[in-house]
Amino acid sequence: MGHDDLPVMSRPETLRGHVENFLKEAIMNGRFAPGERLVERELCDYLKVSRPPLREALRKLEAEKLIVIVPHRGPVVATLGIAEAKELYALRGLLEGFAAAEFARLATNKEIASLEKTVKNLHKQASNPDRRALIEAKSKIYDVLLSGCGNHLITEVLQGLLTRINLLRVTSFSRPERLHESLAEIDVLLEHIKDRDSEGAQRMATLHIKNAESAAMEMLESQTSS
Template sequence: MATELKQLKLETLRSQVEKHLRLAILNGDLKPGEKLIERELCEQLGVSRPSVREALRKLEAEKLIVIVPHRGPEVASMTLEESQDLYAIRRLLESFAAHEFTRLASDTQVNQLAKVVKRLGDAGKKNSRTGVLQAKAEFYDILLGGCGNQLVKEMLGGLLSRVSLLRAKSLMLPDRLPQSLKEIQTLLNFIEARDAKGAQKISYKHVMNAEVAALGVFRLQHPESSNQPNH
């Protein structure tokens, strides 16, 4: 019993470290290309090195960090072309998930989604970056959990982690956030009406608009990328 409790405590600690580092990356506190030094992380978080290493392995699997030979772990960065590829696949998968959720989700799941959309709107009005990102994560957990396709859930879940590297930069833009919230509310309206085609269409449009905003910020921060050919 003592061994089981110790294991549970270790798992909880690793989860907390992982959550802290993920949020720091998505909030922009840890920048793309920034080196992650295990010793410093241990000191900052007050945890053991195994807990930090396990968390880093999980974030590496999500492609939020990369292990660079002779340098160690650092926050992942993306090229313009990689970003365009991500959004192209996200449009297809997310609009499909919205269609299938509308068609298959239980009334309970739809109600859960509505509650999260309200929390998202409240966080947006307060201009709370952390609140918006957390509500967004919950939104996708429910949407993917009710779309009836485990493969889409796994694929899109992985993509969204990487997309978050870009989305965190653009989501809180003064002109983007209100529009994003309006699009999500419209998506919810279609879902509640069980209009699968309408949900698919607005979801596709939502991701297209998100891409324009995110890549606009990317180009401003990386002027050299403007010379790269578009797809």
């Protein structure tokens, strides 16, 4: 397991949170690949922590289904199957379509301007070779959209799925032309929102997720058959 390209950890409130945030980012950004074994001794040496906080962090990631504990192997980065990915995309389509419709209806002009700013930043990061910047830019769009949709329960559910959504987002961006398509879809979504067109925003948000699913399924199926 190479560590040269791993991100440098920042200082959160607790040591366990410190380790957890580091591992979560490394998994979401593909530095630890699906199916890769996480060797506790190597991680302890690299992170300069003892095993108790590392194991606490691993248990939290297991609860979030980012890792699985395999008998006789230990912690392994989770692999998303095709059926599970389809279920996740179905849920995303429902929730994000509704969130977009409600944002178009309820958001303040200031929130819409903030959304437009995050979309412009996403376009800017599209040419950035650092995939972390691209994923972070997409996440900021969701932050604005969810904060202005007026439904805290949807926000809570989607935020609970965010790490796994990011894993699938990396997959769906893997087909080169998908990024260009995705940006165009988000631009159309933004125009519907600026026009206060709730129905159009819902349709576009749902289509955006459907197209992301198609791209991700292509990649997952090719990986499964290879």
